[in-house]
Amino acid sequence: MPHRNAPLTETGRLRLARCVVEDGWPLRRAAERFQVSHTTAARWAGRYRQLGVAGMSDRSSRPHHQPRRTPAEIETEVVRLRREHRIGPLRLAVRCGIAASTAHRILVRNDQPPLAALDRATGEPVRRYERARPGELVHIDVKKLGRIPDGGGHKVLGREAGSPNKDRRNGVGYAYLHTALDDHSRIAYTEDLPDETAPTCAGFLARATAYFASLGIRIERVLTDNAWAYSKNTWRNTCRDLGISPRWTRPWRPQTNGKVERFHRTLLEEWAYQRPYTSDHERMEAFTDWLHWYNHHRPHTGIGGQTPASRGTNLSEQHT
Known part of the structure; x- marks a missing residue:
């Protein structure tokens, strides 16, 4: 590619060369007409005689002999x-x-x-894919997150003051964030639930299906890991009743469910650990606004800077 101040593009070189070779112009006349030096005009005319149109392309500036090149x-x-x-x-x-x-x-x-x-396990280039339409595949996973006691945890009070609040009797335990993420649009639906048992997971799937249906998206397949709850008949029967085909990742291959894994990483960085919270209630109140922002307003780099809402079929409020 010629530099920005180059007087000749490939088309200009071809015109110059044809003027000299085919029309019989003297080199100096051609050089003056195309505002280049006499030697430049001679070079392109010579390449045209030798190689034709193909000789008008740029050549590599790499030297033919490199005595100091790495062995x-x-x-x-x-x-x-x-x-x-x-x-x-x-x-x-x-x-x-x-x-x-x-x-x-x-x-x-x-x-x-x-x-x-590269894929860390195999060293092969990562194979990326994306389903063609919303609802064709929905990724489901659970993120376990420590709850915040009233008054704040160690990020607010410090390690010494926050350590007594680790006792479950003080209202501390774990939040199980169940997420359903559409593969095509990246629209996310998340609930804070008390556990990750089979009935809880099945109930979440039913509510997630209803949520996506309200957006005009019918879930056709769900992809989960091989956790105990997703291998039970409760999960299989719920999928059957909802008309959904269940799929599972290969064992020890979380990359297969990487889209929802990446969503959980974003969730932690931009919401859960974004600032200190004084209670679990305060953090969950902030989550409602954050999830709306994620779905409707946040540009998503995985889909070319679009918002997930813009890829949904009937998702309202995306411009509010």
């Missing part, structure tokens, strides 16, 4: 260590006795993707 055996070792141990340029540089910038260039030269784009 091939070191490059091979860098790539091997990357594939086997999945480590970054800094650690590769220490192991191979080269600069970190050199290790990075070797990885780029050998088409090695960034670590963030």
Whole structure:
């Protein structure tokens, strides 16, 4: 690609070359007409004679001879260590006795993707997918979150003062945040429930189905992990009664349910741990507003900056 001050694009080079080669213009006349030097006009005319239209493209500026380039055996070792141990340029540089910038260039030269784009378990590039329509697949998972005693926990009172509030008799325990997340639109529905037993999970699915139905979305499939509650007949029977096909992730592969896992991470960063709360009630009141903001107003990077509401079929209030 020519730089911003280049007088000739590929089309301009072709016009110049044809003027010289096909129309018989003198080089100096062509150079003056296209406002380039005599040597530039000669170069493009010569390439046109030799290669035709294909010769008008830019060539790599890499030198043919690179005496200081990293030896091939070191490059091979860098790539091997990357594939086997999945480590970054800094650690590769220490192991191979080269600069970190050199290790990075070797990885780029050998088409090695960034670590963030690799599956941690297999080292293979992450395969991303998205269902074609809302409701085709809904991810379901539970996030266990410690409740906040009245008066605040250790983030408000400090470690020493907050430690007595760990006693369950003071109203502390765990919140089980059950979430249903639509794969296509990323619309989320979350409830704070007292446990994650089979009847609780089944009841949540029924209410989530009703919620999505109110938005014009019919759930066709649900994807869960292999937790005990999702393997019982209670869950299977509820799915059957609702006309939903249950699906389960492969064992030890949470990445399969990664969309709802990523939602829970966002939930913790932008709501649960966003500021200190003085009670669990205060935090849950803030959650209602946060979830509405997430669904209706927050640009989602996973769907090109759109809001989840904009991808729903009949979701109202998205512009309020």
